[in-house]
Amino acid sequence: MTIGILTGGGDCPGLNAVIRAVVKKARISYDWDVIGIRNGWKGLIEGEVEPLTLYRVSGLLSLGGTILGTSRKNPFKTEEDKERVRDSLRRFGIEALIAVGGDDTLSAALKFHKQGFPIVGIPKTIDNDIVGTDFTFGFNTAVSIVTEAIDRLQTTAKSHHRIMVVEVMGRHSGWIAVIAGLAGGADLILIPEVPYDISKVCEMLQKRHEVKQFSIVVVAEGVTQIENKNAVTQSSAVDEFGNVRLGGVGQMIGTEIEKRTGIETRVTVLGHIQRGGSPTAYDRVLATRFGVAAVEALKNKEYGKMVALRSEQIITIPLEEAILKNKKVDMEFYQMAEIFFG
Numbered sequence: 001m002t003i004g005i006l007t008g009g010g011d012c013p014g015l016n017a018v019i020r021a022v023v024k025k026a027r028i029s030y031d032w033d034v035i036g037i038r039n040g041w042k043g044l045i046e047g048e049v050e051p052l053t054l055y056r057v058s059g060l061l062s063l064g065g066t067i068l069g070t071s072r073k074n075p076f077k078t079e080e081d082k083e084r085v086r087d088s089l090r091r092f093g094i095e096a097l098i099a100v101g102g103d104d105t106l107s108a109a110l111k112f113h114k115q116g117f118p119i120v121g122i123p124k125t126i127d128n129d130i131v132g133t134d135f136t137f138g139f140n141t142a143v144s145i146v147t148e149a150i151d152r153l154q155t156t157a158k159s160h161h162r163i164m165v166v167e168v169m170g171r172h173s174g175w176i177a178v179i180a181g182l183a184g185g186a187d188l189i190l191i192p193e194v195p196y197d198i199s200k201v202c203e204m205l206q207k208r209h210e211v212k213q214f215s216i217v218v219v220a221e222g223v224t225q226i227e228n229k230n231a232v233t234q235s236s237a238v239d240e241f242g243n244v245r246l247g248g249v250g251q252m253i254g255t256e257i258e259k260r261t262g263i264e265t266r267v268t269v270l271g272h273i274q275r276g277g278s279p280t281a282y283d284r285v286l287a288t289r290f291g292v293a294a295v296e297a298l299k300n301k302e303y304g305k306m307v308a309l310r311s312e313q314i315i316t317i318p319l320e321e322a323i324l325k326n327k328k329v330d331m332e333f334y335q336m337a338e339i340f341f342g
Contacts, residue, residue: 002033003298004049004094007066008040008073008105012126012138013279014287015066018100020057021291027054030299035092040101041108042073044085049092061284064277075108089117096303098294100124103323106306110319113304120297121306121319122290126275129173129326132317133308137287142169142274143180149270150184150216157214163205163257163265167250169274170220171231172326176274178333181218188215188341190253192222193329195229198253202260208342209263219253221246247271289314 102125174191
């Protein structure tokens with residue numbers, strides 16, 4: 001049997017560990033051939049693939065990014081693109097496919113499954129916002145990076161008596177902001193699930209400054225104000241799945257805080273730093289477990305499913321369940337974080 005694997009959407013630590021696990025499990029356990037598809041769905045549209053051997057995936061476990069490359073290409077954007085995908089699958093003899101990605105990649109995978117192609121999904125989003133799985137790989141690494149950044153900003157905030165605003169990833173949910181904020185001792189955390197009131201934010205920070213004279217504010221990129229539900233974007237352009245590019249909310253909030261409180265405020269946007277570098281031990285193991293489980297799912301003909309982590313066990317769930325909605329922050333976490341605000 002010949003199977004294909006692609007990585008779509010934004011990169012994150014652990015993707016190469018998944019690729020390695022898929023190839024090793026497929027080759028060693030079942031003697032299957034594995035074809036790597038370059039640059040996500042775009043590789044199938046343009047016919048760009050490569051054979052993945054045991055030698056090719058040697059040493060990938062700790063390597064960040066994805067050796068296959070990635071893109072945000074939508075294979076259903078045009079009828080021509082969809083047919084090119086089908087042609088490539090036939091031409092390269094790919095009998096089943098493993099799609100590694102977030103909502104957009106998995107939504108496309110579901111459409112191909114409904115058209116009769118054997119496919120299994122692996123959840124990948126640094127935001128940890130895919131329904132049906134407790135965690136996605138890359139999230140633990142991102143939290144570790146953000147926590148370290150908060151630790152470092154604490155020292156300079158104290159030294160200069162400043163307010164430090166830290167903008168982190170989180171389009172629809174604030175998992176990174178909440179968990180890293182808790183771990184780093186943030187004094188205020190703003191997340192998409194809880195619209196903020198800038199007046200109350202400034203009032204709290206002003207009051208705290210009278211005693212502590214410094215503050216750390218962690219802001220997820222997708223936060224909105226109570227009176228304005230639109231997220232801050234870098235431009236009006238959208239990708240092929242209709243997603244706008246978020247960014248700038250940290251600077252907007254920082255400027256408003258300084259204007260209203262008179263306290264010097266600096267902004268740090270961590271951006272793609274959260275995506276880069278080597279995955280943590282946890283993410284290496286989780287990615288490996290997902291890769292092995294995806295091959296097993298193909299072996300068992302569990303097509304149209306996604307592998308997932310539930311209570312430390314790897315299970316499979318329907319792709320429909322995974323893309324139904326975004327997984328929001330558990331409010332118990334946020335309410336716990338609120339204890340330490342101010």
